[in-house]
Amino acid sequence: MLTPSQGLPAAAPPQAQAVVIGSGFGGLAAAVRLGARGYRVTVLEQLDAPGGRGYVHRQDGFTFDAGPTVITAPFLFEELWGLCGRRLADDVDLRPVAPFYRVRFDDGSTFDYSGDPQAMRAEVARLAPDDVAGYERFLQASEAIYKVGFEQLGHVSFERWTDMARVLPDLLKLEGYRTVWSLACKHVKNEKLRVVLTFQSLLVGGNPFSTTSVYCLIAFLERRFGVHFAMGGTGALVRGLVGLIEGQGGRVRCSAPVQEILVEGGAACGVRLASGEQVMADVVVSNADSAWTYKHLLPARHRRHWTDKRIAKARYSMSLFVWYFGTRRQYPDVAHHTISLGPRYRGLLDDIFTRKHLADDFSLYLHRPTATDPSLAPPGCDTFYVLSPVPHLDAGVDWREQAEPYRAAIAKRLSETLLPGLEDEVISSLMLTPQGFQDRLSSYKGAAFALEPVLTQSAWFRPHNRSEEVDRLYLVGAGTHPGAGLPGVLSSARVLDAVVPHGRELARHFVSPNPEGLAHARTA
Known part of the structure; x- marks a missing residue:
């Protein structure tokens, strides 16, 4: 053997x-x-x-x-x-996306948010000429927060309260006790520019009026590495x-x-x-x-x-109402990423985060990926999705009843602003509601960002x-x-x-x- x-x-x-x-x-x-x-x-x-x-x-x-x-x-x-x-x-x-976002205000004016320093200074000067220096100071603050909040702390485990105690001096020095909105207000005075510098926290589920200013690091993160899309x-x-x-x-x-x-x-x-x-x-x-x-x-x-x-x-983040749709025609003047703001900013966010009330007005994020990759739609067509921040399920909204009227209201708004004639051009449609976030994606209370x-x-x-x-x-x-x-x-x-x-x-x-x-x- x-x-x-x-x-x-x-x-x-x-x-x-x-x-x-x-x-x-x-x-x-x-x-x-x-x-x-x-x-x-x-x-x-x-x-x-x-x-x-x-x-x-x-x-x-x-x-x-x-x-x-x-x-x-x-x-x-x-x-x-x-x-x-x-x-x-x-x-x-x-592929890099430029501009990162086109911000459309309720009065129809726009702001192209990009990673080009000169172009951004020019956009700020056009919108708020007295705030150019303040905008630069905001970016400096964003970079300082990024170097601590992302580079030093983003990939470490906070397992003991002493781990938190060690970083508190840095967070205090960087004014982490402020909110995103408060830090923007410290540096710039123009109300529209304040919105431009704070909406990004909503992309991670945070209300800029209550989210820690640590999330202002997003501005520098985007400036340094850009915004991209995968073909x-x-x-x-x-x-x-x-x-x-x-x-x-x-x-x-x-x-x-x-x-x-x-x-x-x-x-x-x-x-x-x-x-x-x-x-x-x-x-x-x-x-x-x-x-x-x-x-x-x-x-x-x-x-x-x-x-x-x-x-x-x-406390849980807001939820989202998302409408995916395809059109029989193209809208070549629409950017890849558009932030379409409604008539209210703080009031709408109070409705969503605090009062848990589904408002009649809305601010929207419109995604047009065919601006970068036409293969995502049949020839001559465009692919879109539009999302509207809404309260999570504690609001008690019956989305089986509200989904279609809410979608129709969004379609009407887009038809009047960014996508003329939209209601007659849609040939494919799909929706995701807060109820879907809970039932399909197992998100507690249907919160979209935990x-x-x-x-x-x-x-x-x-x-x-x-x-x-x-x-x-x-x-x-x-x-x-x-x-x-x-x-x-x-x-x-x-x-x-x-x-x-x-x-x-x-x-x-x-x-x-x-x-x-x-x-x-x-x-x-």
């Missing part, structure tokens, strides 16, 4: 297993990072295709990106491709990330909703699907909404911090990237640190590098392979 020393192949060392709940950008980025750290990763997605909020709808020859359309900080994507020995440009063609749509990035995961030996399973996170000996050890199937793992990462994760996926008996009462009392990014719900005060409840459970995505937006959710996955053990270490200490090639994590 041969002995191992006489030439029998040695058994392959066990490989640590990871389960990622949800295939949004945070979950896909987490999977790539875990794969690079020695894990065999299974991503479980409840929808029939990957992407989460980055899902792609294809209808009547039109391609509609469901969610993220503003791509900043492309280096965060490049880093993921680099972990797999590839280049982002090998798989995804990112083929944002879904091209989703497809590229799925390809990276599969290239690492991982897999993405769709139509596989998770019902429960399994816990053994105080540690996450896998998940149970709605079908009853159990997928065991050494670590579990949830890219599901953090409130949803704790309220619906982790049983109450395992929760001491994020109890149902605490989850209910937290917890509202106020100071008392930032950094250490947010649900931690390493769960406070059970061992070997980790969170990524908008509801954990650092927050919403593509840079935020991609950065939340970067945090895992610091808090998740390397796969080789975990395999050596915890893994016991089972016959299906999965693994059951056990305590050491």
Whole structure:
């Protein structure tokens, strides 16, 4: 009989297993990072295709990106491709968008917001000649906040209150106690310019009148790295990330909703699907909404911090009404990204965030991706989506009744302003309401951006990237640190590098392979 020393192949060392709940950008980025750290990763997605909020709808020859359309900080994507020995440009063609946004005020005047310093100074001088110097000071403040809030703190884990205490002096020095609106008001006087410098916080679910001024870093982030669009749509990035995961030996399973996170000996050890199937793992990462994760996926008996009462009392971002539509004609004068403001700014935001009232007026974000990539519509046509910030489900709006009248009101407004004759040109239509955010995307209260990014719900005060409840459970995505937006959710996955053990270490200490090639994590 041969002995191992006489030439029998040695058994392959066990490989640590990871389960990622949800295939949004945070979950896909987490999977790539875990794969690079020695894990065999299974991503479980409840929808029939990957992407989460980055899902792609294809209808009547039109391609509609469901969610993220503003791509900043492309280096965060490049880093993921680099972990797999590839280049982002090998798989995804990112194109710069100029202007970043065209802001249209209710009186019909416009402001082209771009990354060109000279063009921006000229636009500010045209709009508010007395505020040019103040605008420059605002940009300097934005850069200072970026260097601390993003470069130093965006990818670190706030696990102890002392972590927060260490950064408080810097936050105080940078006036993080101010709101976004307050910091803009400190530097510029013109009301329209104040709006131009503050609407970006709404893109990450924050009310500029209550969101910490730390989010003013977005202005410098966009200035430094630009605003981009992926040819083929944002879904091209989703497809590229799925390809990276599969290239690492991982897999993405769709139509596989998770019902429960399994816990053994105080540690996450896998998940149970709605079908009853159990997928065991050494670590579990949830890219599901953090409130949803704790309220619906982790049983109450395992929760001491994020109890149902605490989850209910937290403040949540606004929701969105999104109308995807295709037109039989093109609108070549419409920019790729347009912010169309209504007659009210602060009053409308009070209705949305504070009074939880669905107002008759609205401000809109209009996305026309065919301005950059005509292939997303049939020849001679245009693809659009328009979103309107609205209150989350605490408003008590019955969207089964209100969706169509609200859509019609938006169509009328667009027809009178940016898209003449729109109501007669639409040939494809699809809607997403706050109810859909809850029912389809498992967002607590239908909030589109998870917890509202106020100071008392930032950094250490947010649900931690390493769960406070059970061992070997980790969170990524908008509801954990650092927050919403593509840079935020991609950065939340970067945090895992610091808090998740390397796969080789975990395999050596915890893994016991089972016959299906999965693994059951056990305590050491």
